[in-house]
Amino acid sequence: xxxxxxxxxxxxxxxxxxxxxxxxxxxxxxxxxxxxxxxxxxxxxxxxxxxxxxxxxxxxxxxxxxxxxxxxxxxxxxxxxxxxxxxxxxxxxxxxxxxxxxxxxxxxxxxxxx
Amino acid sequence: xxxxxxxxxxxxxxxxxxxxxxxxxxxxxxxxxxxxxxxxxxxxxxxxxxxxxxxxxxxxxxxxxxxxxxxxxxxxxxxxxxxxxxxxxxxxxxxxxxxxxxxxxxxxxxxxxxx
Numbered sequence: 001x002x003x004x005x006x007x008x009x010x011x012x013x014x015x016x017x018x019x020x021x022x023x024x025x026x027x028x029x030x031x032x033x034x035x036x037x038x039x040x041x042x043x044x045x046x047x048x049x050x051x052x053x054x055x056x057x058x059x060x061x062x063x064x065x066x067x068x069x070x071x072x073x074x075x076x077x078x079x080x081x082x083x084x085x086x087x088x089x090x091x092x093x094x095x096x097x098x099x100x101x102x103x104x105x106x107x108x109x110x111x112x113x114x
Numbered sequence: 115x116x117x118x119x120x121x122x123x124x125x126x127x128x129x130x131x132x133x134x135x136x137x138x139x140x141x142x143x144x145x146x147x148x149x150x151x152x153x154x155x156x157x158x159x160x161x162x163x164x165x166x167x168x169x170x171x172x173x174x175x176x177x178x179x180x181x182x183x184x185x186x187x188x189x190x191x192x193x194x195x196x197x198x199x200x201x202x203x204x205x206x207x208x209x210x211x212x213x214x215x216x217x218x219x220x221x222x223x224x225x226x227x228x229x
Contacts, residue, residue: 034217036220041222043117043118043205043220043222043223044157044220045219046217046218089156089157101147101159102147102157104149104157106156107155107156107157
């Protein structure tokens, strides 16, 4: 079945450092890809998405490019802030069963220190 | 409010008791999902409802778990004879029925602790 693998955390960075969180996927067909973020004490919310190969999703300074050849969707940010501390989940939209079921990775906790 | 609402936010119960968790989706969202998030782990799909179609129950871990939804409104997830391994955060999400690219809107979850 479809699956998502993302790098284990926690990732600890100093403010203004460069961030990369790796995500690879296995899927039949051409899924849409997502990054969701869970800030402390809040529900998951969509950070960005890409719906086809070579698309780049971006939001709040974060970017991720849908790479079909490497089945990857790595999350990057050039300069992280303390407020970016959260758990980040990579997900794909599986069409198994004919509907939009999201399959999530295990999550990567990011801690940014001043 | 306009978001997905879940209750209770926290539930502590004794092993063997039944619990019921409630989800109130965003108005107009015909699709509703339940996920489970165990401590330090990713989200595990449990069940999906879409309008009046038969639900996809393929993620329910055992017959102790069941869920209902009336039309396109509130859903309840029931866990019977709770076990310690049921301790987790149970997340509900709703969306429009957009195949492949739809965004899921999550509630803040119900944290279940089974003693």
